[in-house]
Amino acid sequence: MQALVIREPKRIEWQDIQEPAGPGPDEVLIRLKAAGICCTDVHIYHGTHGAVTYPRIPCHEFSGEIVAVGADVEGFRVGDRVAVDPVVSCGRCNMCQIGRHNICQTVKCLGVQTDGCFTEFVNIKANRVYPFEPEIDWDTAALVEPFSVAAQMADRLRINNGDKVLIVGAGTIGLAFLQVVKGVYGAQGAISDVSSLKLTMAQEMGADAVIDAKGSKVVQRAMEFWKNTGPTVIVDAVGNSKLLQELILDAPPGSRIGVIGFTTEPLEIPPVEITKRELEIIGSRMNRDKLPDVLRWFKEGKLPGAHKLITHKFKFREAEKAFQLLNSHSENVCKVILDF
Ligand SMILES: [Zn+2]
Ligand SMILES: [Zn+2]
Numbered sequence: 001m002q003a004l005v006i007r008e009p010k011r012i013e014w015q016d017i018q019e020p021a022g023p024g025p026d027e028v029l030i031r032l033k034a035a036g037i038c039c040t041d042v043h044i045y046h047g048t049h050g051a052v053t054y055p056r057i058p059c060h061e062f063s064g065e066i067v068a069v070g071a072d073v074e075g076f077r078v079g080d081r082v083a084v085d086p087v088v089s090c091g092r093c094n095m096c097q098i099g100r101h102n103i104c105q106t107v108k109c110l111g112v113q114t115d116g117c118f119t120e121f122v123n124i125k126a127n128r129v130y131p132f133e134p135e136i137d138w139d140t141a142a143l144v145e146p147f148s149v150a151a152q153m154a155d156r157l158r159i160n161n162g163d164k165v166l167i168v169g170a171g172t173i174g175l176a177f178l179q180v181v182k183g184v185y186g187a188q189g190a191i192s193d194v195s196s197l198k199l200t201m202a203q204e205m206g207a208d209a210v211i212d213a214k215g216s217k218v219v220q221r222a223m224e225f226w227k228n229t230g231p232t233v234i235v236d237a238v239g240n241s242k243l244l245q246e247l248i249l250d251a252p253p254g255s256r257i258g259v260i261g262f263t264t265e266p267l268e269i270p271p272v273e274i275t276k277r278e279l280e281i282i283g284s285r286m287n288r289d290k291l292p293d294v295l296r297w298f299k300e301g302k303l304p305g306a307h308k309l310i311t312h313k314f315k316f317r318e319a320e321k322a323f324q325l326l327n328s329h330s331e332n333v334c335k336v337i338l339d340f
Contacts, residue, residue, distance in 0.1 A: 009047025164230025
């Protein structure tokens with residue numbers, strides 16, 4: 001079967017690899033149906049992701065169909081439609097022991113620190129696999145993982161229906177988070193971006209306010225919109241240290257500030273800025289058992305704009321074209337799906 005391998009930074013190759021013989025006792029064998037390309041995959045392609053060794057088969061967002069079930073696996077059948085949680089943890093360290101396996105001491109993400117799923121068949125441990133009903137199409141199911149990242153942020157940031165949430169950056173995660181904040185928690189959401197096209201998408205997904213980030217202090221603009229009663233929560237969904245620094249310095253008293261970026265550029269923040277306004281700086285990594293919640297939200301119609309994140313679709317074997325498109329940084333590109 002064919003696998004897309006990033007041999008070294010900026011070099012994509014197709015490799016003919018052995019099809020898995022069958023699932024291990026605690027695994028299921030999945031035939032890929034749809035996979036999303038994440039900005040993490042683009043970083044892996046460019047060699048700008050610190051945690052990756054090469055060669056690497058990327059991909060951690062996908063849906064598929066079970067074609068074989070391991071001997072000890074219960075509750076799954078051939079033909080089940082499934083999504084996969086890409087978080088791989090040890091199960092033994094102190095964080096795993098208290099259920100926070102997404103920050104396991106040796107945590108890995110499928111397709112980042114270990115080979116992922118840009119291939120036709122893959123064996124996955126059954127306890128990482130979640131079934132979904134046919135009402136959810138394959139492409140939308142491939143979005144469960146980015147929505148699980150948004151769900152984790154909402155949990156970590158203690159979002160509630162009284163919150164006024166400013167999301168900085170209308171990429172896949174920013175827009176998914178907007179939908180979760182509004183559709184699941186009933187909070188208000190404003191979003192900023194430099195792209196007017198992305199802001200139009202945000203409007204279609206129900207944003208209460210959209211802010212053109214070009215040449216404006218986004219926190220100030222959000223405070224004007226909420227007449228100084230918000231934002232109560234600010235999320236940097238761009239992952240830029242200079243920007244995060246600005247957000248922290250401008251945040252109103254008592255703000256909770258979400259950090260999800262993997263950038264290694266240091267921040268320069270005088271501690272007094274955090275102390276005097278009792279700011280809470282809250283990190284959020286991947287997800288902690290959020291896939292069942294997201295699948296339920298999809299089924300209950302709480303995230304009706306989910307599929308609107310998908311702006312482009314390619315056949316799996318056209319993946320190079322998809323990477324070219326993402327590398328072009330064109331503003332009309334949000335989530336790109338590969339169809340198997
Ligand atoms: Zn991702
Ligand atoms: Zn662990």
